Amino acid sequence: MTHDHDLVLRPTPAQTEAALNPPPGRNGGDLVVETLAALGATTVFGLPGQHALGMFDALRRSDLRYVGLRVENNAGFAADAYGRITGEAAPLLLSTGPGALTSLAALQEAAAASAPVLAISSQVPTAGLGGGRHGYLHELPDQAASFRGVVKSVHTVRTQSQIPSAIEAAWTSALSAPHGPVWVEIPQDVLLAETAIPVVTGGDAFPEELPPRPELTAVAADLLSKAARPAIIAGGGVVRADASRKLRQLAETLQAPVVTTPGGKGAFPWTHPLSLQSWIEDRHTTDFLEDADVLLVVGSGLGELSSNYHTFKPRGRVVQIEADLGKLESNHPALGIHADARLALQALLETVSERQDPTAPERVRALLAKVAERIAAQELTAEQDVLASVRKALPADSPSFWDMTILAYWAWSAFDAKGPNHMHSAQGAGGLGYAFPAALGAAVADPTRPVLAVSGDGGALYSIAELATARQYGLNVTWLIVDDGGYGILREYMTDAFGEATATELTRPDYVALAESFGVPGIRTTAENLEQDLAKQLASPGPSVVLLPAVLRMFAPTHLG
Numbered sequence: 001m002t003h004d005h006d007l008v009l010r011p012t013p014a015q016t017e018a019a020l021n022p023p024p025g026r027n028g029g030d031l032v033v034e035t036l037a038a039l040g041a042t043t044v045f046g047l048p049g050q051h052a053l054g055m056f057d058a059l060r061r062s063d064l065r066y067v068g069l070r071v072e073n074n075a076g077f078a079a080d081a082y083g084r085i086t087g088e089a090a091p092l093l094l095s096t097g098p099g100a101l102t103s104l105a106a107l108q109e110a111a112a113a114s115a116p117v118l119a120i121s122s123q124v125p126t127a128g129l130g131g132g133r134h135g136y137l138h139e140l141p142d143q144a145a146s147f148r149g150v151v152k153s154v155h156t157v158r159t160q161s162q163i164p165s166a167i168e169a170a171w172t173s174a175l176s177a178p179h180g181p182v183w184v185e186i187p188q189d190v191l192l193a194e195t196a197i198p199v200v201t202g203g204d205a206f207p208e209e210l211p212p213r214p215e216l217t218a219v220a221a222d223l224l225s226k227a228a229r230p231a232i233i234a235g236g237g238v239v240r241a242d243a244s245r246k247l248r249q250l251a252e253t254l255q256a257p258v259v260t261t262p263g264g265k266g267a268f269p270w271t272h273p274l275s276l277q278s279w280i281e282d283r284h285t286t287d288f289l290e291d292a293d294v295l296l297v298v299g300s301g302l303g304e305l306s307s308n309y310h311t312f313k314p315r316g317r318v319v320q321i322e323a324d325l326g327k328l329e330s331n332h333p334a335l336g337i338h339a340d341a342r343l344a345l346q347a348l349l350e351t352v353s354e355r356q357d358p359t360a361p362e363r364v365r366a367l368l369a370k371v372a373e374r375i376a377a378q379e380l381t382a383e384q385d386v387l388a389s390v391r392k393a394l395p396a397d398s399p400s401f402w403d404m405t406i407l408a409y410w411a412w413s414a415f416d417a418k419g420p421n422h423m424h425s426a427q428g429a430g431g432l433g434y435a436f437p438a439a440l441g442a443a444v445a446d447p448t449r450p451v452l453a454v455s456g457d458g459g460a461l462y463s464i465a466e467l468a469t470a471r472q473y474g475l476n477v478t479w480l481i482v483d484d485g486g487y488g489i490l491r492e493y494m495t496d497a498f499g500e501a502t503a504t505e506l507t508r509p510d511y512v513a514l515a516e517s518f519g520v521p522g523i524r525t526t527a528e529n530l531e532q533d534l535a536k537q538l539a540s541p542g543p544s545v546v547l548l549p550a551v552l553r554m555f556a557p558t559h560l561g
Contacts, residue, residue: 022199028191029058031163031200032120037064038164038203039171041091041118043444045079047072049095051122051138054191056093064091067444067473069437070465072099076106076117077434078441080181081401083116084424085445087242089174089182092119096188097138100146105431107150110181112428113263114240114324116174117181119151120167125189126158144185152180158187160195168205175207177340178323179240210323212339212347220296220319220335221351227294229316230256230355233280235306236263236428237299237323243342244268244420247298250349255357256296257364259285261306262427264299266417273361277368279413281308283558284370288363292316297334299341301327305412305427309559321345375555383407383552386527387414390454390480393534398449399424399442403435405456406488406552413555433462436479440466443475450476450538457483457508467518470543478537478544481511484551492554515545522547 032055036044043065048056059066069075072094079090094100100121110117123129123143124136131141140146144154153173155166163186170182224230238247244267251258251274258268259276268275279285286308289295293316300306301322310331318334321344328336337344375384387410394400396418402408402425417423424442426434439453455463460481470477484491486505494501515522522545525533530548537544 020198022196026061026195026199027054027058028160028163028186028193028195029054029056030061031160031195031197032167032186032191033058033062033064034200035164035167035203036091037062038200039168039205040088040203043067043082044091044093045069045075045082045441046093047075047095047099049099049122051124051188052093052095052099052191054188055120055122067469069440069469072102073106073433074437074463074466076103076110076119077437078444079117080106080110080113080115081424081438081441082445083110083179084113084421085399085442087116089116089118089171090441092117094119094121095138096122096124096143097140099138100143104146104150105429107147107181109426109429109431109434111150111152113236113424114178114180116179118167118170118174118184119181120184120186122191123156123185123187126187129156129158129187144183147183150181151183153182155182155184157184157190160190160193160197163190164200168203171205172207177207177210177241178237209343210338210340212321212337212344214347216335216337217344217347218351220337221348223294223317223319223335224254224256224296224348225353225355227254227355229292230254230294230296231289231292232256232258233261233289233295233297233300233302233306234258234264234267235261235298235300237321237341238264238267239299239420241299241323241340241342242420243345246342246345246349248272250345250352253349253352253354255355255360257288257360259289261300262412262425265412265415265423266420270416270418274364276364279368279371280306281413281557281559282371282374283308284367284374286312286558288367290315294319297321298345299323302331307331309557311559378555380553380555382527383410384414386530386548386550386552387411389527389531390452390534391416393531393538394452395450395538398422398451398538400452400454401425401435401439401442403455403459404430404432404489405454405459405482406554407454407456407482409489409554410552411454432459435459436463436477437466439477439479440470440475443477444473447476450478452538453477453479455479455481456488457481457485457511458487458506460511461508464514467515467520467543467545471519474542476541476543478534478546480534480546480548482552483508483511483547483549488552489554511545511547520545524549
């Protein structure tokens with residue numbers, strides 16, 4: 001009698017030959033790249049450094065594609081986007097100390113957005129581990145401690161035999177719901193030493209599933225089936241779980257209106273009769289959601305943006321489906337279901353009863369009319385026209401990546417993503433410099449369609465070095481830079497709060513000339529010509545820059561009373 005746990009995978013003849021007769025000249029770095037390839041990785045991002053040279057030398061002996069960026073943080077953003085687009089764990093190879101620490105802001109964004117990134121860093125030699133002050137270059141008392149509060153899991157390797165298992169464990173962690181970044185660190189001497197360990201040919205790292213508890217989905221299904229005014233908030237967890245189709249089926253079965261959070265853009269069709277779109281930072285929408293007698297929240301923690309800056313106070317019963325246990329009921333009491341959104345929505349689809357509610361589409365139309373009336377009263381046609389021009393110029397199946405800039409804040413509410421996993425921004429952690437390097441990562445993931453990046457001039461200066469990366473690899477990214485001469489949104493915040501702005505004005509370069517100095521075509525446009533100029537650059541292969549000098553304004557917030 002045998003049991004599943006007694007079964008052993010037998011090596012193939014080729015694997016046996018590779019194990020018995022490994023090629024000469026391999027080191028610990030080869031174990032890293034061999035493990036990545038065995039797990040299914042095809043592309044790695046990164047930036048070399050002295051302690052990490054064993055890994056980078058091993059790339060020369062592998063079939064992995066290496067994409068090198070100019071700043072570690074930007075390499076992290078590129079890996080983040082690659083993970084979001086492909087759903088795979090994106091390897092990010094970094095060096096010790098300053099190189100590692102420079103990636104922290106990108107890893108925080110990946111954590112906030114549940115993007116799978118497998119960061120592999122070097123460490124000081126093994127003798128330097130443990131907190132003693134040995135004076136090694138790049139030495140930190142405890143490098144891993146800098147990452148524990150940011151990533152999902154930390155894995156420190158001390159011997160070559162630990163490398164394959166540590167990377168497999170990290171890979172599994174990155175791809176188990178909720179997805180996220182993980183950290184592996186390997187000492188310099190372990191990477192450089194010659195190895196007698198056989199070639200790594202097998203990798204079995206299966207993400208752990210997170211199914212819902214059936215007693216909870218049974219209660220949730222009963223609540224939703226009997227509700228008089230159900231509504232749904234769809235967050236980024238729906239997109240990450242590839243659950244958009246199931247969300248639509250459930251909404252139609254229940255006749256429940258759906259609003260998407262900024263992270264959930266595209267999770268529900270924009271023009272669907274039940275679509276409240278993404279106007280979640282609007283008091284009319286907040287009122288509508290508060291009036292729901294049963295509110296289903298899927299893949300959102302109802303954080304600051306998704307709760308209209310914590311002014312949302314639900315009066316009905318809340319059912320929350322969330323893969324991140326720390327977010328479950330963290331802001332509102334609910335029937336909390338700790339589960340992957342796809343599996344939980346499937347369970348609800350199998351148990352809910354169909355509702356008939358002919359008033360639902362009309363209530364949706366009435367709400368959207370109120371929102372449109374509120375925005376129209378603020379005389380912001382220029383901003384709406386610019387956003388509309390971007391939408392018209394961008395092909396429907398092309399992804400877009402948005403920095404923390406006024407046009408992106410508009411897009412969170414007013415931009416039709418045209419589908420799930422098409423619109424991405426740095427709204428998770430809120431750092432500058434995300435859009436362009438992330439767009440480069442997306443272009444690496446799928447070179448068959450153009451990618452759009454949108455930045456303000458302040459955020460653009462964080463990423464300008466990556467024009468060299470775009471040129472070197474011929475990546476199909478068009479970068480729209482809205483130049484308002486400073487940190488525009490901070491200028492507005494400070495003027496509103498204090499009567500004038502401080503530290504927001506910037507001396508900036510001629511972005512068109514700067515792009516051309518990298519060998520990247522650049523064009524200066526106007527609001528009137530934006531659609532035509534942007535569409536032309538998006539249709540041209542390779543990287544390009546479109547500069548729009550414009551001072552845009554934000555619509556008035558509704559959370560300040």
